[in-house]
Amino acid sequence: MTAADVTLCFLLREGQSSEEVLLGLKKTGVGVGKVVGIGGHVEPGESVVAAICREVAEETSITIGPMDLVPAGTVEFVFPVKPAWDMFTTVFLCRKFSGDAVESSEIAPQWYPVDQLPHAQMWADAIHWLPAFLSGERGHWRVVLNDDNETVASSTHTPPLRRLPGEPRGS
Template identity: 45%
Template sequence: MCIENHTTLILLVRGDPITHVLLGYKKRGFGAGKYTGIGGKIEPGETVRAAAVREMREETGVVMSVQDLVDAGHLTFYFPTRPKWSLTTRIFIGRRWQGEPTETGEIRPVWFEIDHLPFDAMWDDATYWYPYVLAHKRVRAIFTFSTDCKTVATSEIEMW
């Protein structure tokens, strides 16, 4: 299956070791009503890192440098009953930024303690990979969603 949607996701974190992560409550569009990291589509001619910092700025007002992104992994999502939803996502951790996250028309940013993530209000795949990334492990994973497009039917995860 050829995937046409390529996206980015940044997890802003606080603490060393990580104690808090910024998630965005999606107010509209794909994933509305769920909490997720901050990110979006890569525009034609744009690098993955440039797309990530652009999306962060557009969705939260936070300014970052591409040099401050730490590669945390690559995810592939298949939605067999809705192939146009299938996508790839590059994940980054962000520890340095300028400004405070502010609500926009698309996202309401909320800081969560990593031991109290709202998994029941996130995409089903989040329980599989967030704990690894927040423990400083890089992940490569493939998720296939079931016919309801809500629950993970199969998953393959590796750390490197």
């Protein structure tokens, strides 16, 4: 069984006192009740860029353009006792978008200060990679979950060997 292709986008804006990121309270499916990133599965025949533009619009009513996405890297999630949950996730950041976040049937979006993420309400793995992506680190994370499918058994980071597609030269 191969890992599901998934994509996440972390929308960023200047808040009242610091930079903010849009996250959402998951209302359905795996992870219900947790605060998660905006995104989802890549449909057959769909590119990851098309998928994230679609997912952000479906989940939040915000419109993002492909050229405004900043590739951040990838996270591979491995669930040894539940391989059907394995995911290969392409992560983007985006600072240019239009519209206001609106609650959907799947997500209740909320802006959080980047330096005050609600880790206690998020998947336990998020502490391993999300602050790094938000602070500008790039690369690939591999997160292996414990048998409880919640806590992290191991987390490894591999920096990119080359500039990521879409990333400005000199980064």
